[in-house]
Amino acid sequence: MFFSFIHISDIHLGRPFSDLTKFSFDEKIKSIYNNAVEKAFNNFIDFALVKNVDFVLISGDTFDNIEQDFRSKLILKEGLKKLAAADIKIYIVCGNHDPISAYNKNTFDFDENSNIKIIGVNTPQYGKFLVTDKNSNPQAIIHAYSFSDNHLEENPINYFEHPQNDEKILFNIGLLHCDLDGDKSSPYAPCSTNDLKTLNYDYWALGHIHIPSYDEETIQYSGTIQGRNNKETGPHGLKYIKVENNSIIKNSFIPIDIIRFENIDIDLSQANDITSAYNIIQEFILDFINRNNNLNCELFLLKLNLSGNICFYSDINEDFYNTLSERIKNDFNNKIYISEISNQTHPKTEEKILNDDDGISGEIYRTIDDNNLDSVIEKIEKDFKNILLQCNFTKTEYNEFKEEIKEYSKEECINLCNIIYYNEIKQEQ
Ligand SMILES: [Mn+2]
Known part of the structure; x- marks a missing residue:
C-alpha cells in the first residue's frame, strides 16, 4: 500500500x-x-x-x-x-x-x-x-x-x-x-x-x-x-x-x-578601511547567491549584522549604507535588497596611541594589567563563592575559567578605552 x-x-x-x-x-x-x-x-x-x-x-x-x-x-x-x-x-x-x-x-x-x-x-x-x-x-x-x-x-x-x-x-x-x-x-x-x-x-x-x-x-x-x-x-x-x-x-x-528573509553575519575585523569592508560584504553576498542560485525566489531581503573592531568606525554611517544598498541592488539585478544593517562594530585604536593618551581612555588603558585583572578574579571568587562551588569544576577547568574571565575583562576594557578615545577625538574635531 x-x-x-x-x-x-x-x-x-x-x-x-x-x-x-x-x-x-x-x-x-x-x-x-x-x-x-x-x-x-x-x-x-x-x-x-x-x-x-x-x-x-x-x-x-x-x-x-x-x-x-x-x-x-x-x-x-x-x-x-x-x-x-x-x-x-x-x-x-x-x-x-x-x-x-x-x-x-x-x-x-x-x-x-x-x-x-x-x-x-x-x-x-x-x-x-x-x-x-x-x-x-x-x-x-x-x-x-x-x-x-x-x-x-x-x-x-x-x-x-x-x-x-x-x-x-x-x-x-x-x-x-x-x-x-x-x-x-x-x-x-x-x-x-x-x-x-x-x-x-x-x-x-x-x-x-x-x-x-x-x-x-x-x-x-x-x-x-x-x-x-x-x-x-x-x-x-x-x-x-x-x-x-x-x-x-x-x-x-x-x-x-517567493520572498526570502535572511540574516548575514559579517565580521569586518580583517578590513583596514571602508573600501575593503565594502569588498568583504560583497563577497559574503556573492557567496550567499552562489548557495541559493537554484531557487525560484524573486526577492531576497538581507539583514546584515556587521561586527568586528575596526579603525574606520566613523565611516560606517548613513552614507555608507545608502551607497552599499544601491550598489547591491544594481549589481544583483534588483533581486537582492539590503533591508537593514545592524552595526555591531566597535572602534579600534592602535594600542600605542591608547597607551600614550593623556585623557581618560589612556588612564583606563594603563590600569589594565595582570595584577588588576587578578584582583577582579579575587572579587568574583569572593562574591560568587557558592555559585562557583555548585559548578564542580576540576582544577584544570577552574584555571581555564579564570583565564577566560581575564581575557574577556581585558577585551571589554580595551573596547571601552576605544569607545572613550573615539568620542574624545570626535569632540575635539
Ligand atoms: Mn500562525
Whole structure:
C-alpha cells in the first residue's frame, strides 16, 4: 500500500509583510510583495497536482483574521476547488488566527460529504477520518481538532483518541495547531512531545510555529509558506511525505516561497578601511547567491549584522549604507535588497596611541594589567563563592575559567578605552 500527502500550515492569507512598506517607492518590490503569498500558495497547489498526492493537510492559521478580505477568500476557495477536482482530499484545522467562526458558512458551503473538510465547520470540532484509495482500500486515519476561539487554554491531546482495533494497522495522523513544549499556561493549546507520543500516531502535522522545525521525523511543524518579516528567515514551504506499508519512505521539505528573509553575519575585523569592508560584504553576498542560485525566489531581503573592531568606525554611517544598498541592488539585478544593517562594530585604536593618551581612555588603558585583572578574579571568587562551588569544576577547568574571565575583562576594557578615545577625538574635531 502506497500513498503520499502534503502538510502545510500558517498560510496567514491577508497578513501583510512588515518592514516592506519602506520599499513602496520601488514598483518592482511592491508588485513582488503584493503577489508573493498568492504565488507561494499557488506553488503549493501546483505541486500537489503534479505529484498527484492523495491528500493535503493544513494545520491552522490559514487566514490571518476572523474577518477576511475578498481576495484571501478567493485564493483559498479557488485553490481548494482545483485540488478537489483532481480527487485530492483536503483536511483543514482551525488555529488561533482563524478559529471555526472565521469560516463563514455562506462562503465555505462544503457539505459533510465533500472532499474538503474544514474541521469544526462542515465536521464536528474533533474529527476522525478514514482515508481510502480509489478502490476504497483504507490508507490512513486522520485525527483532527480545531480551535473554536482565539484561545485554547487546555491541553488539546485530551480530545484525541488512541487508535482502536483495526485502526492500529493503518497509518494514523494527528492534525493540530498547538504550542508544543512551551509554557504550560500558553493560551494556544499547550501540549508536550510526550503527550503526542502516548497516542502512538505515525505522523503529527502541526501548525503555529512559523519557522519549519522537525526535530523528530514523526512530529513536525511545516512553518509558514511565506515568511513575512526578518524574524521569519530562511526557506519556507511544504512537507511532502510518501508512505509505503505504513512507513514513511520519503519526508522532504520543499521550498515554495517567493520572498526570502535572511540574516548575514559579517565580521569586518580583517578590513583596514571602508573600501575593503565594502569588498568583504560583497563577497559574503556573492557567496550567499552562489548557495541559493537554484531557487525560484524573486526577492531576497538581507539583514546584515556587521561586527568586528575596526579603525574606520566613523565611516560606517548613513552614507555608507545608502551607497552599499544601491550598489547591491544594481549589481544583483534588483533581486537582492539590503533591508537593514545592524552595526555591531566597535572602534579600534592602535594600542600605542591608547597607551600614550593623556585623557581618560589612556588612564583606563594603563590600569589594565595582570595584577588588576587578578584582583577582579579575587572579587568574583569572593562574591560568587557558592555559585562557583555548585559548578564542580576540576582544577584544570577552574584555571581555564579564570583565564577566560581575564581575557574577556581585558577585551571589554580595551573596547571601552576605544569607545572613550573615539568620542574624545570626535569632540575635539
Ligand atoms: Mn500562525
